[in-house]
Amino acid sequence: MEIVIAIVIGILVTIGTYLLLSRQLLRIVFGSSLISHAVNLLIITSGGLKKGNAPLLGEGKIGFTDALPQALILTAIVINFAVTAFVLVLSYRSFKANGTDDMEKLRGNEHE
């Protein structure tokens, strides 16, 4: 199972990197979002993928999963959600103000 997840993470990072390197702002936002998702998958895998019970300790239950990575990605997902929302609004405002969403044109020059 871990190997499958590892491959999935690899694919996500590949696509994310490709999108990050493109010129359109919206694609870059998607790329950064995809990379963050890949990282979240990585964290959940880092605790080991186990079948079994929910990460709540109870009587007579054994083989519970590691709760820490789940707590970590919950936090990471929320932060990622906030950042992505912010970047979307920022990109939109930048598009409105600068009149372009092409990173090549948003480069700026030395003398202004």
Next chain:
Amino acid sequence: MKPNDVILQSVTKVAVVIIFTFSIYLFMNGHHNPGGGFIGGLSTAAAVVLLYLAFDIEKVRENIRIDFKKLAALGVLIAVCTGLGGVLFGEEFLTQAFGYKELPIFGKTELTSALIFDTGVALAVIGTAVNIILSISEDR
């Protein structure tokens, strides 16, 4: 042309009540079972967003006169101040307490300081989520 959203509006009127109820259930359930302030808050926010979708933003604003930025701030304040409660009693920051009490209708009920903390979390999540959706959809 005004789109015809009679079906959406009629469904929303019923669905919002169900979602609100369910989110309160999720919220109260969270102490020992899956659920809690975060999920409860998110589902409440989903209901509010559904209202915004079905009716006009202006119309909803007239009827729900809550500034969601302030709601989020209030939520964080409640959560942090609950944490400070522990400090007042000479314990570590964020220490929680719980006890059992006989209440009139509910019978023997577990009362926890984590519930107040979770209320703060729920308010913060509702405020933030609705706010984000509003600022993305806002177009000037």
Next chain:
Amino acid sequence: MNNLLIMPVIIPLIVGMVLIIFHKNIVLQRALSLFALFLSGFIAFVMMNQVREKGIQTLQLGGWEAPFGISFVGDMFSVLLVLTTCIVSSCCLIFAFRSIGEKNEKLYFYPLFLFLIVGVNGSFLTGDLFNLYVFFEVFLLASYVLITLGGGKKQLRESLKYVFINIVSSAFFLIGVAYLYSITGTLNLAHLSFRIAEAGQDGLITTIALLFLIVFSLKAGLLLFFWLPGSYSVPPTAIAAIFAALLTKVGIYSIFRMFTLVFYHEPQITHLMIGILAAVTMLLGAAGATGYMDVRKILTYNVVISVGFIVAGLVTMTEAGITGSIYYLIHDMIIKALVFLIGGTIILITGTSDLREMSGLIRRHPQLGWIFFIGTLSMVGIPPLSGFLGKVFITQGTFETGYYWLGGIGLLASIFILLSMIKLFMNAFWGETILSEDEEKGSIRGLLFPIALLLVVSLALGIGAEGIQAYIAQATEQLLNPSLYIEAVLK
């Protein structure tokens, strides 16, 4: 257990939230935010003396024991930085009162400023790797909004790059956290240090160490500083100053924390790498600082040089080197805020940031000119000003351990700092006065006070170095002996 540790994080947070609720009342905003910073500074001062008397202070949040819960740890190094943060940010805040403009003040400037301080103080005090990530995100999110405050074209454009760079580096941070967790099974810094010391730092862990080095280098501007000049030159002056003073320093702090506490077993790989990065950073920064004719660009490249110089002290891992780094770090936080505020004031007066279009400001603004001159001398390290001791100790450390090239480049970089700053001084303040009183673009009324305050702090740090020597020595001792930290946290 010491609940004071959480206070520099909680107080600005609570006040910030209250200010969001009352965001229209500007007088209240100003008074409360300044009060919050003073109170946090006072608490940091109290903590400093507690650490001095009783050693490293810890707080286990919620009463959960060390490796399981989140720890807050105040050793002398972090407490000193928290204190400096509070002092510097108060001065920048006072500067902002006069300069930020009413429109920005109503756009949640003060709450955001306080959240930035929450994140920075939290990063200094936390003893948990994931918590460090969270506090990084807190101050980064605040800084994303602060950098776009006002929403000018150029600001939006540069902030996009700043945001994307930081999203990618945050992703790398999390990757490092995930790897480290899967190898060691813990994220508590003290416990990490303990486990890695026990199991040995093998190749895999060294690789992860380098991954963390990349992450923190991006934040600190160590070699990976290419985003820095653009994004630090667009926001309003008070914000640019607080960025220059604090944000890169959090990255430096993290490098110090990770490479003295956790990854200190393979210095011939990791620390040598840091040394090379530091040397290249100083050289590139020097080239930038001398090459540009733009006030803000020159100042930002000076930030880059000092990052390289501070980190050079870490490379040595000797008492002298680390002592020098701590001295210079504190000095640099103060002096960078000082010169950025002065730079912003110059731009305010002349209406341009191009050095070729300004001249002779000293006739109309003698105080500003001379404060800038003293600041320059301090940056270069003329005794008895505050930069001197740091430079001496770092250079001594590098020479003691045989890193002659590193020490040499550090001294060379100092000359370039002098060159660039004197260039700024000569062009802006010396020469013929070309602006009459009426032609000045803005009034500096009330702006000199925070600048003078920072100068006084800087002078006190330089002349009173004897007085804080004991504190710095303790900070050095705690950094060089990870066992002290581990014992304090894990008991």
